[in-house]
Amino acid sequence: MDRVLFVTLSLVVFITPVTSSTSGLRSVTKAQILGFEWKNCGAPEAPAVLKTLTVSPDPISIPGDLQASASGTTSVELAAPLAVNVTLEKEVAGFWVKVPCVEEVGSCHYKDVCDLLTQLIPPGQDCPEPLHTYGLPCRCPFKAGSYSLPPSDFDLPVMDLPSWLTNGDYRVQGVLGSRDRELGCLKLSLSLRSD
Numbered sequence: 001m002d003r004v005l006f007v008t009l010s011l012v013v014f015i016t017p018v019t020s021s022t023s024g025l026r027s028v029t030k031a032q033i034l035g036f037e038w039k040n041c042g043a044p045e046a047p048a049v050l051k052t053l054t055v056s057p058d059p060i061s062i063p064g065d066l067q068a069s070a071s072g073t074t075s076v077e078l079a080a081p082l083a084v085n086v087t088l089e090k091e092v093a094g095f096w097v098k099v100p101c102v103e104e105v106g107s108c109h110y111k112d113v114c115d116l117l118t119q120l121i122p123p124g125q126d127c128p129e130p131l132h133t134y135g136l137p138c139r140c141p142f143k144a145g146s147y148s149l150p151p152s153d154f155d156l157p158v159m160d161l162p163s164w165l166t167n168g169d170y171r172v173q174g175v176l177g178s179r180d181r182e183l184g185c186l187k188l189s190l191s192l193r194s195d
């Protein structure tokens with residue numbers, strides 16, 4: 001799987017529950033993600049590029065089942081320190097408003113994603129499925145080359161969402177860099193509907 005994607009998914013799926021304290025969370029029994037779209041936003045010669053990403057169904061239900069496949073390449077090895085700058089925006093009355101970084105979620109700067117990955121998946125531990133099955137790496141360094149995740153099923157659990165993550169249209173940009181060099185950029189957009 002592409003590192004940019006992996007990092008993005010990690011941030012969304014893993015870091016949110018790990019780093020959020022219970023105070024700013026609201027329990028959500030059911031949520032839906034609609035109209036998921038993505039594109040690269042790096043320079044044409046950016047080393048890390050996501051080639052394909054398909055996610056279904058639309059809408060995605062949480063909790064529920066999600067199918068995803070992805071492929072990407074990097075022409076350089078991705079090694080620590082690997083910084084990611086996330087910009088999260090929400091549409092409010094026709095304007096895109098930047099969501100601040102609160103408890104590691106929102107428009108945050110992560111100085112070293114390698115470090116975060118090592119904390120989440122300690123060395124020696126198998127990578128989570130489906131990465132393990134396909135021999136895909138989950139810790140730095142990620143060697144230069146092509147990576148591909150065949151269509152895989154994910155079981156999305158019941159999640160507590162930050163209380164500011166209200167219904168509406170969102171867009172997220174993730175910029176991956178190392179030592180002041182931009183390595184890749186990915187933009188996602190989606191709508192959230194929850195009760």
Ligand SMILES: *[C@@H]1O[C@H](CO)[C@@H](O)[C@H](O)[C@H]1NC(C)=O
Pocket residue numbers: 083084085109175176177178180182
């Ligand atoms: C992230 O933002 C900081 C502050 O604006 C900047 O110094 C750094 O180069 C950025 N890193 C990436 C990967 O874009």
